[in-house]
Structure formats: C-alpha cells, structure tokens
Amino acid sequence: MSNYPLSYKLSWLPRFLKPSLAGDARDFAPMAGMLMDPPKRAVRLAFVGDISAVANRSAPDCDREIKALLGAADLVIGNCESPVVDRPSAVLGTRLGTHHAMSELFLAEALAAVGIAREKLVLSLANNHVFDQGVAGFDETVAALQRLGIRTVGLAANGPVVPVQVGPLDIGFAAFTLWRNADENLFAGRVSMDSDEVRRRRDGVDLLCAVPHWDWEFRHFPRTETRALARRLAGQGVGLIAGHHAHVVQPVERIDGTIVAYGLGDFLSTAFACQPWPGRIGGIFVVEVSADADTRGAIASYRLHPFMRLRAGDHERLVPVEALVGQMRGKAQGRLRAIFPAS
Template sequence: MTVVNFRRSVSNYPFSYKISWPARFVKPSLRGAAAGCLPDQVRFLPKPGQSVRLAFVGDISAVANRQPPVFDRELVSLLALADLVVGNCESPVVDMPRARFGTRLGTHHAMTREFLQGALAAAAIAPERLVLSLANNHMLDQGIDGFEATRSALDALGVGTIGNTPTVTKVAVGSLTLGLTAFTQWRNAPASEFAGRVAMADAFFAAAGNGLAGVEGVDLVCAVPHWDWEFRHFPRADTRAWAKRLAQLGVGLVAGHHAHVVQPMARIDDTLVAYGLGDFLGTALARQPWPGRIAAIFLVDVSADAATRGEIASYRLVPFMRQRDGEREKMVPLDKVDGELGVKARARWQAVYGTGSAGLTS
C-alpha cells in the first residue's frame, strides 16, 4: 500500500499517481476496461490424467490485523488441496519494527513471525508448500536489517522465496519442474537499498534480454510481478505491454499484485495473465472501502501428461471478501456475503470478469 508516499521523496511514484491516491482509495476505479478479457474460469484442455494444482494469492500483510485471520472452511479446503501456494510477502517479517511510528500508522509495513505462522495455519497452508515473493515496494520498510530478518525468518519457517534477484528459481511440484520469478515496479526506499536485494522491473527486463536465464528443464515459467497503479480495476497500457513482453520471454503464467483490487484475466498467445488478485490478507487500513476488500484465490491446474506436459489445463478464480472480526479479518466466499454489501460486491466482480461464475464450483 502506498499511502500517498509524500513521506519519502526517495520513492519512484509519479506525482500524478501520488495526488490521485486518496480519491482512488476511497472509490476504486472501473475506468479503462479493455476488450479481450477472460471470464473467471476457463478449461483449455480435456481433464489430464495427471496434473498439479497451483494456488496464487495476492498481498499478505498484518497492517489491518492484530490477530491472525479466520478463513471459511471452503476456502481452507481449496488451499489445503493445492500442491503449491504462491503469494506476495507485502510486509517485512521482524520481531520489533524499527520505524515504530510509521508502522503504527500503517505507512511502514511489518509483521511478526508468529503472526505469519498463525495466518498460514488458519488457511491450512503448510510452509513447505509456500513460496513468497519479496519483490514489492514495502520490503525495505524496516530497513536493510529488516530485509535480512525477513529472509532469515522465512528460511527458518521453511517458506521458499523469490524476487530478491531477477532470476528464475526452479521448484519441483509433483512430477513437474516450475520456474518462478518476480519483480516490482515500485519502491518506497532509495534505489541503493533495493539494488542487489529486491528485483526491480527495469533490472529484470534488462537481465532477461532476449530470453530468461535458468529455464532449462523447466516445464512452466511463472512470473509474479508487483505492478500497475493502486485501486484501479483495469490495468494501464504500460502494464499490459509488460505482460506482452513476459509472454515474448517465454513466461507461460503471470499472477500480479499491488493494485489492492481484483483485475481481469487475459491470454496473450499461450500465456495466461491474471493482472491482479487483490489483497489476500490485511494490506490496507482496517476500515478499507468495500471494493478493496474483494480478492481472489487463483487456482491453476497444470498438465503432467506426456503429450501436454507443462500446459495449463484450466484455471478458476475463487472470489472472497475480507471482513472485520474484532481485531482480525474473516475471509468469506463472495457468495456467502449477505445483504446489500454482498449484492454490491458480486456486481463489482461481474463488472471485472463478465459472465463468469462467482461461486465455488467443482
């Protein structure tokens, strides 16, 4: 979350971005809808005999929570069945925040190892099945020491990480080998602090040149970019251009974040792109306006059959809403949100994904 970022002139946000932030936070924008977007679930291949299931989630933070969250059992069941879960670690993991005042206000992110462990347990995500991106604008919010503490904490928990370098990390998932990579368009700290620690978009594409390194023997390359402008449901032209460039580089699957609202699906040649999944957990203010509390779990089945190995067989976006439950959040499937709020939230989902289903289907 940017929180306008007037606080730090060292950030790389354009001035027009900064001055538009408050209005877009209060009322996320639906402007800029592009043709060719996909519905929230599609099958591309007949059901394969063998496959692996990937679950991508959005930003993870403790900003809006004092206690670990509560997840509806249907969401827990879906996450428990995933062979691998990939998300974005939006907050440094530290025992004691260095920037105490900013952390209390929410301008500097931080979460404890105990909070993260509680959140993963509540969602039935085993740490050894989890990979988190460190490539986001908040990763240096607690300084260089906080960044190193984050890496140490995640390593101690057994959580895999990507995004500290512009390279591809190989991950064995069932009988497949995935290549995972990540970068961020934005930073909240000086470029000198991010250099060599967090992969920036410019460095990522410069290093890639005409092709990504380290993809030999990889069945599917997945990119996890932290991009676009916040609180806008439809991606900007430069974001769509980057998605096209990722497709040209051989990335087969893109799962983005940073916008804090759900964004559409698209297919560029054979590359499947989820522009934005919203916040998985607590990355904005506790009383955030309702459109920013809609998020998605992105389930992707990848074929392990010999003839179609590494091809995406199907995907499904599972919508849910982050609701307040005292000092924590409660994650509820969108079709279980009652009253006027549920009606508005489901209408917003339809505005982004068209005629796709908003329910939990098999």
C-alpha cells in the first residue's frame, strides 16, 4: 500500500488540473545567484527533474540551447521516474498512465537527443514509481542502467552516500524518497527512504548533495515540513539539495551556505499527454562548484534555466521559456515571476 495521507489523495486531481500558487516568493531566493567571486577552477553540475516516457512514444526534440547547456556540464543528475523494462508487467496501469515504464532504447535515444552523455549522468532510483513494474521490473531497471553505463543513487545496497569523482572534486550524492506507491516491504533493503542516514562521510567529500523525492505534487511552494527537512539536511552537512516529485517548478532557498532547489518539475513528462500548461514548465539547475584550493567544494554560483515541454505529435519538444512566442511566453514568464523574487 502507498503511504500518502487521505488529504493528499483527495487533492491530487484538483491540483493536477490547477497547480497551486499558494505561498510567497518573498520567502525565497532569486532564480540565480553569485555566492563568491568566480573561481579559477570550477566543476559544473546540472540537475534536471523527473524523467519518464509516459507522454512520449519517441525521443524528444530539444532546442539547441538546452542541448548545449546540458552538454557543457561536467555531470548531470536527474530522477529516473520510470522503471526501464522491455515489456511492462502492469499492462493496464501502464496504458492508463498510473504505472510508469520506459524502454532502454527510449532512454538511450532521449539522452542522445538532449545532449546528455551517459558517462556524465547520475540517476536516482529513490522514488515512488520505482516498483511500478514489480520487483522484477526494479531488477531489470538496475541492470539496464548498468548496461547503459549510467551511475545510480538511492539504492540501499550502495549505502546512504555515493561518492562520484567530477574532475578534481569528490562529490557525494545521497538520494531518498519519502513516498512510495507500493508496500514498504518492497522498498526495504532496496531503495533508500531514510533521510536521517544522510550525513557527511567520515572519509570526507568535497561537497555533499541530497537528491530527495519529497513534498506534495502540483504545488509550486514547498510545505512547511519540507522546508524543515531542508534545514535539517543543511545542519547535517549537506551543501546542495535538488528535489523532485512535485512535477512543477518550485523556488530556491539559501540556508546559510546551503542551496536548495525544492523542485525542478519534469524533464520528460511523467504525467498525461494533455497535462495543463503550468506542469509543462521545468527547470535545469546549473551549479558551479569551486575547485580552487582555498574554496574547494564551495558553491560559487547557481542558476535555474526554465524551459517548457511542448507537444509535437507523439513526443515532446523542449524549448527555453525565453524562446517561446505569443501568449504562452507571457503565461510562462508570469508563472515564474510568481515563484521567484526578482534578482
């Protein structure tokens, strides 16, 4: 059984149809910020949102600006929202969109289309949909990502923090999910669900990043409980947090030296093909991390790059918000102004 409260379940459809803007952007940080003078050497991390093939039968079309942005990153981090299987076992649920699935071929073609090199990609498997195709589908997903050469986080077998060498830096990634769509015994021993295990490793990493699957869906502003957890993670030595699950863009917060991007929306659609437009706005969160000796591992700057997923036949087209035209551009920019305070 899932662990969603009843009020959450009852609000899912209304919030999907009309994502909530209840909150105050003044409580949060601008979309971009400089935290120090530009370092002489830096590592660039690019965080993307949830990845699924629910509304895509073929690989997306990608604007060259987005492709260049992702291609310039030293490491891309995202959430694998769909099991990667050849044949879904939950056939009816997969057709209806309640159960997620994507093929290994689709994932490979989608990554190539958006300019993400597999060897520079880390995907979290700590999410509520990871057992949508059962335990066999989970095992098949792990094996498929290994074949593709994609590193994974959020697996209990790998421990709470997975170190990844990115250029001259050692960066630790800790992924966990607060939500599950299946019985707890399926997650236990397979997928991380314990945020308390996120601590700085004793042997040290230059920067500790958390990748949580948290908060409530289709709400642009995080809940009080989510913000409290962010503060607790910051107190545990986490310097950077990039969250998933809300399926809409959420704001950025600075907690002392920690940067929190609460939600990046979907990178490739995880909802229905006819998703309302606010849920089609996503964000690519680019962070520059210093590799200089005196500021090693410190965040030098960050910027959220908003884009929109437009329908194009049997797939989506990824376009920067600045490149939109007409009424849609105005609507998207207005929504972003409601979420992010002016710089």
